[in-house]
Amino acid sequence: EADIYQTPRYLVIGTGKKITLECSQTMGHDKMYWYQQDPGMELHLIHYSYGVNSTEKGDLSSESTVSRIRTEHFPLTLESARPSHTSQYLCASSAKSGDTYEQYFGPGTRLTVT
Amino acid sequence: AQSVTQLGSHVSVSEGALVLLRCNYSSSVPPYLFWYVQYPNQGLQLLLKYTSAATLVKGINGFEAEFKKSETSFHLTKPSAHMSDAAEYFCAVSDSRAAGNKLTFGGGTRVLVKP
Numbered sequence: 001e002a003d004i005y006q007t008p009r010y011l012v013i014g015t016g017k018k019i020t021l022e023c024s025q026t027m028g029h030d031k032m033y034w035y036q037q038d039p040g041m042e043l044h045l046i047h048y049s050y051g052v053n054s055t056e057k058g059d060l061s062s063e064s065t066v067s068r069i070r071t072e073h074f075p076l077t078l079e080s081a082r083p084s085h086t087s088q089y090l091c092a093s094s095a096k097s098g099d100t101y102e103q104y105f106g107p108g109t110r111l112t113v114t
Numbered sequence: 115a116q117s118v119t120q121l122g123s124h125v126s127v128s129e130g131a132l133v134l135l136r137c138n139y140s141s142s143v144p145p146y147l148f149w150y151v152q153y154p155n156q157g158l159q160l161l162l163k164y165t166s167a168a169t170l171v172k173g174i175n176g177f178e179a180e181f182k183k184s185e186t187s188f189h190l191t192k193p194s195a196h197m198s199d200a201a202e203y204f205c206a207v208s209d210s211r212a213a214g215n216k217l218t219f220g221g222g223t224r225v226l227v228k229p
Contacts, residue, residue: 004157009155031215033216040123040222040224041221041222042204042219042220042221042222043158043204043217043219044219045216045217048216058216059216059218090157090158092157092158094215098165099146099165099166099167100146100163100165100208100215101208101215102160102163103158103160103215103217104160105150105157105158105159106157107155107156107157108155108156108157110155
């Protein structure tokens with residue numbers, strides 16, 4: 001079982017502030033992902049990384065940015081938070097299991113921008 | 115392009131009754147299919163997956179799902195619901211030929227279990 005951590009779990013912040021959501025995993029997985037999930041809604045992939053110094057935008061356009069300087073760390077940054085960024089952000093990493101990769105999810109960060 | 119449709123955003127079942135959650139997918143290539151469960155204020159946990167081996171897949175917590183290619187379906191079932199099954203369930207699909215296994219999720223089905 002993968003251990004994947006996200007901090008903070010809850011964040012309430014004012015408009016215009018810069019924020020960084022942290023995500024770390026201890027299993028040495030190369031592949032990591034960020035999803036955005038609105039209440040009662042499906043998950044949308046916003047960023048992914050296949051290894052150090054590799055980052056790609058996902059299917060849902062996002063004003064956030066990510067970096068992957070170390071294998072275990074995949075932080076997400078919003079330069080200027082807005083109320084439209086209010087959502088839950090889930091981080092995941094994946095490992096090969098049989099024919100496919102299985103994704104392991106962190107507990108999420110619930111962000112509220114006032 | 116791939117897509118997933120989960121029929122019914124909310125399902126209410128009595129404790130001990132059958133749980134049936136419907137998932138239909140669209141994929142131009144042989145898919146890999148997954149069911150995840152999400153408890154309140156937590157991340158997603160993998161229940162089971164289909165990767166072209168047996169069409170009937172057994173997962174954790176007594177859940178199973180059957181892959182039906184002709185119906186493009188991957189419905190999730192549990193014979194007898196337990197109070198602890200109250201959660202949100204997500205069906206997801208990935209491209210079996212793509213590296214990295216990006217997932218496309220359905221809209222989710224919230225399960226309420228009545229005593």
